[in-house]
Amino acid sequence: MIESSPNPRLAQALTYAGTLPLIGCALLAWTRSVPGVDAAGIGIAYAAIIASFISGIHWAASLFFSPRCGHFPLIVSNVIALAAWIGVLLGDAFWACLLLALCFVSLLMLDRRLHAQAVLPTWFYRLRRNATMIMVSLLLSMALAPH
Numbered sequence: 524m525i526e527s528s529p530n531p532r533l534a535q536a537l538t539y540a541g542t543l544p545l546i547g548c549a550l551l552a553w554t555r556s557v558p559g560v561d562a563a564g565i566g567i568a569y570a571a572i573i574a575s576f577i578s579g580i581h582w583a584a585s586l587f588f589s590p591r592c593g594h595f596p597l598i599v600s601n602v603i604a605l606a607a608w609i610g611v612l613l614g615d616a617f618w619a620c621l622l623l624a625l626c627f628v629s630l631l632m633l634d635r636r637l638h639a640q641a642v643l644p645t646w647f648y649r650l651r652r653n654a655t656m657i658m659v660s661l662l663l664s665m666a667l668a669p670h
Contacts (some may be wrong), residue, residue, distance in 0.1 A: 531646050538650055543655045544569050551660045552616075552668035563665050564618035570623045570662060574607035577630050577651075581637070588642045596633055603629050620666035624659045631655040 548566030549556055578600035586598035603626050610622040631652060638648040 531650075534647070535650055538654050539657075541573060542654060542661070545573075545658060545665075546662045549664045549668070552665045555669070563620070563668065563670060566661070566665050567616065567619045567623060568611055570620075570627075570658065571607040571611045573658070574630065575604045575621060575625045577627075578604040578607075581630070581633050584637055584642050588640075592637055592640045592642050596637060599629070599633055603633075616668075616670050617666045620662045624662040624666070627655050627658050627662070 526610075545566050548562045548569065551560060552566065581596040583602035585592055585594055585600070589597075607623060607626045610619040610626070613619040613622065632663030634643060634648055634651045634655075637643045638645065644649075
């Protein structure tokens with residue numbers, strides 16, 4: 524198992540702080556309070572970056588813990604990062620947000636697998652689960668916002 528962070532609270536604070544830009548984008552997408560700002564486009568780009576960042580965690584887990592988890596996370600994390608990039612290129616906020624929500628759910632499923640294989644500690648899996656629920660909710664909200 525990856526050793527627990529010497530400061531999981533810092534990781535938790537940074538993770539939840541990392542949802543703030545998407546919260547702001549979702550609010551702007553619904554209120555349209557800043558004319559000329561493509562809040563959904565900004566949120567989509569941000570979500571793709573975060574999905575790629577999390578994919579990197581899985582990529583590293585596969586590299587450093589391959590006897591325990593095999594190469595599956597290495598391959599799937601690359602597919603998810605590419606899917607997130609495609610989301611940015613789609614040009615349609617509704618479909619991009621849905622694709623990115625699917626990316627985050629897929630990443631959580633991979634987290635669950637890595638946790639079951641004793642690669643990810645429980646506190647990290649719970650943090651990822653909670654952050655994923657927030658991100659997916661915000662992406663679905665942005666998908667439904669008037670465009």
